[in-house]
Amino acid sequence: xxxxxxxxxxxxxxxxxxxxxxxxxxxxxxxxxxxxxxxxxxxxxxxxxxxxxxxxxxxxxxxxxxxxxxxxxxxxxxxxxxxxxxxxxxxxxxxxxxxxxxxxxxxxxxxxxxxxxxxxxxxxxxxxxxxxxxxxxxxxxxxxxxxxxxxxxxxxxxxxxxxxxxxxxxxxxxxxxxxxxxxxxxxxxxxxxxxxxxxxxxxxxxxxxxxxxxxxxxxxxxxxxxxxxxxxxxxxxxxxxxxxxxxxxxxxxxxxxxxxxxxxxxxxxxxxxxxxxxxxxxxxxxxxxxxxxxxxxxxxxxxxxxxxxxxxxxxxxxxxxxxxxxxxxxxxxxxxxxxxxxxxxxxxxxxxxxxxxxxxxxxx
Amino acid sequence: xxxxxxxxxxxxxxxxxxxxxxxxxxxxxxxxxxxxxxxxxxxxxxxxxxxxxxxxxxxxxxxxxxxxxxxxxxxxxxxxxxxxxxxxxxxxxxxxxxxxxxxxxxxxxxxxxxxxxxxxxxxxxxxxxxxxxxxxxxxxxxxxxxxxxxxxxxxxxxxxxxxxxxxxxxxxxxxxxxxxxxxxxxxxxxxxxxxxxxxxxxxxxxxxxxxxxxxxxxxxxxxxxxxxxxxxxxxxxxxxxxxxxxxxxxxxxxxxxxxxxxxxxxxxxxxxxxxxx
Numbered sequence: 221x222x223x224x225x226x227x228x229x230x231x232x233x234x235x236x237x238x239x240x241x242x243x244x245x246x247x248x249x250x251x252x253x254x255x256x257x258x259x260x261x262x263x264x265x266x267x268x269x270x271x272x273x274x275x276x277x278x279x280x281x282x283x284x285x286x287x288x289x290x291x292x293x294x295x296x297x298x299x300x301x302x303x304x305x306x307x308x309x310x311x312x313x314x315x316x317x318x319x320x321x322x323x324x325x326x327x328x329x330x331x332x333x334x335x336x337x338x339x340x341x342x343x344x345x346x347x348x349x350x351x352x353x354x355x356x357x358x359x360x361x362x363x364x365x366x367x368x369x370x371x372x373x374x375x376x377x378x379x380x381x382x383x384x385x386x387x388x389x390x391x392x393x394x395x396x397x398x399x400x401x402x403x404x405x406x407x408x409x410x411x412x413x414x415x416x417x418x419x420x421x422x423x424x425x426x427x428x429x430x431x432x433x434x435x436x437x438x439x440x441x442x443x444x445x446x447x448x449x450x451x452x453x454x455x456x457x458x459x460x461x462x463x464x465x466x467x468x469x470x471x472x473x474x475x476x477x478x479x480x481x482x483x484x485x486x487x488x489x490x491x492x493x494x495x496x497x498x499x500x501x502x503x504x505x506x507x508x509x510x511x512x513x514x515x516x517x518x519x520x521x522x523x524x525x526x527x528x529x530x531x532x533x534x535x536x537x538x539x540x541x542x543x544x545x546x547x548x549x550x551x552x553x554x555x556x557x558x559x560x561x562x563x564x565x566x567x568x569x570x571x572x573x574x575x576x577x578x579x580x581x582x583x584x
Numbered sequence: 585x586x587x588x589x590x591x592x593x594x595x596x597x598x599x600x601x602x603x604x605x606x607x608x609x610x611x612x613x614x615x616x617x618x619x620x621x622x623x624x625x626x627x628x629x630x631x632x633x634x635x636x637x638x639x640x641x642x643x644x645x646x647x648x649x650x651x652x653x654x655x656x657x658x659x660x661x662x663x664x665x666x667x668x669x670x671x672x673x674x675x676x677x678x679x680x681x682x683x684x685x686x687x688x689x690x691x692x693x694x695x696x697x698x699x700x701x702x703x704x705x706x707x708x709x710x711x712x713x714x715x716x717x718x719x720x721x722x723x724x725x726x727x728x729x730x731x732x733x734x735x736x737x738x739x740x741x742x743x744x745x746x747x748x749x750x751x752x753x754x755x756x757x758x759x760x761x762x763x764x765x766x767x768x769x770x771x772x773x774x775x776x777x778x779x780x781x782x783x784x785x786x787x788x789x790x791x792x793x794x795x796x797x798x799x800x801x802x803x804x805x806x807x808x809x810x811x812x813x814x815x816x817x818x819x820x821x822x823x824x825x826x827x828x829x830x831x832x833x834x835x836x837x838x839x840x841x842x843x844x845x846x847x848x849x850x851x852x853x854x855x856x857x858x859x860x861x
Binding site: 376377379381446450451453457459466470477486490515 | 709714747748755764765767769771772773774775776777785787788789790811813814
């Protein structure tokens with residue numbers, strides 16, 4: 221394994237596994253703002269045309285195999301932007317390849333067993349892993365964290381509300397996408413479609429904010445689902461509670477042009493609201509606002525960069541050894557929290573569907 | 585000061601309806617009952633706590649021309665409605681949020697939140713609403729005020745169930761007429777001003793309604809988002825209290841009957857359903 225510090229005057233090399241829209245519209249534009257510290261050197265995608273096309277945009281090598289990228293000595297940091305089911309094995313392989321740091325798009329595993337394997341390998345190899353929960357790296361969130369004092373102890377209500385247009389709207393503001401995946405026409409009368417959509421909603425969308433929710437939920441391991449409703453065409457209305465917290469998750473992805481992405485943590489006398497910028501575009505950071513006693517407010521942000529750029533800045537520091545590695549346990553706790561919510565949400569929706577069908581006397 | 589209509593309010597009703605400060609903004613129409621004045625006042629103000637329908641019924645029997653009920657709790661008003669109708673008494677309800685002029689306005693020529701929501705609800709994908717009130721507020725009472733505001737703008741709500749209700753608030757779920765989910769949450773906190781927020785999301789945008797408490801004449805905001813952009817309906821710097829009194833003035837002047845009690849019956853029916861679950 222090579223853990224040599226990169227020369228301070230040479231940017232660290234980045235290799236990316238998976239060259240889909242997230243890589244094209246999020247990571248490459250973010251990295252283009254950090255050329256003094258990071259340089260894209262290798263792009264891998266199973267589609268050779270996509271790999272070569274995307275790599276050519278940034279003057280990087282391309283390949284169609286993970287091994288080729290992991291064997292590239294010019295790659296110091298590996299970003300895993302492949303489909304979810306490949307994440308765990310690719311994180312482990314990147315750690316074993318002796319890279320300096322690994323970024324894994326969320327979720328970094330699909331079950332607890334995978335998460336435990338990743339944790340063990342990270343501990344064994346000493347390779348720091350960052351999960352792409354970009355809001356935890358957003359300067360607006362970090363400013364809130366520095367200023368919230370004892371608020372997490374007293375919060376009783378947490379809300380995450382996400383209203384977004386289809387991804388393509390912001391992807392097209394960010395770049396020129398090659399080979400966008402075709403959108404399907406789901407059959408909402410099929411409960412399996414609803415279950416899949418809800419799981420996808422939690423593990424693909426809510427998961428951005430679940431690490432934030434967990435920071436305000438000390439008893440996160442005792443989660444109970446009060447309701448789980450699918451929102452068409454894509455979204456959810458999920459109500460949760462623990463013994464000490466109420467958690468409300470809302471998401472609507474419709475044809476609107478107006479994005480609204482908010483996180484709220486509310487106590488008896490004070491509250492925090494964070495308004496995040498939409499993904500894909502370089503629209504600066506979130507704005508965090510504290511409310512106290514009904515009439516006092518204090519605001520932090522906006523700052524110049526978003527959470528994606530924030531996570532790349534942190535990766536560079538981790539790779540150079542100038543920042544301590546994040547807690548693997550924290551990443552596992554975030555994942556198990558998300559998985560527990562996804563499992564319970566799907567189970568609740570399935571039970572509700574069966575009940576509704578029984579009442580209606582039809583297979584709705 | 586003397587107005588066209590004399591008004592009598594008990595201390596409880598004064599407090600519940602902020603009567604003195606509200607009538608100070610309608611000085612040519614309403615004024616206090618003179619001490620020793622014989623007979624009933626023109627208008628009696630009733631505090632809307634439990635038992636308000638009986639108190640209003642007595643007022644109708646005593647021959648008042650108008651009754652204004654300050655922030656009524658859900659209660660069967662069938663008998664009151666019948667008596668008021670027979671006597672020609674105008675009964676106007678001053679509801680915490682539902683009486684805000686931005687929700688249901690006075691003119692069919694001017695768009696209001698009800699128009700905006702009802703024209704969009706057919707393509708709704710989600711209605712999400714949050715009511716905020718001070719800690720120690722009775723969550724059941726808050727829920728009544730919240731549902732009154734929702735019913736004012738949305739029309740029927742189906743399958744409504746209380747998912748939780750505790751010292752920090754409540755969560756309610758249900759369906760809109762087109763089957764889309766609706767959620768209503770009550771949050772008890774002093775961190776932010778009290779009010780109700782209603783968000784209807786549709787295929788290409790939606791409607792956002794923010795209604796403040798009636799303790800000041802801060803305007804509600806109604807925003808309609810669509811392919812055209814975002815439209816802010818004209819802001820009305822008039823509290824729910826004052827708008828209720830202005831409606832009463834109009835009915836007294838025209839000798840007409842408001843439909844407040846009929847509308848309130850929908851809330852009472854829904855509330856009774858919830859109480860039974």
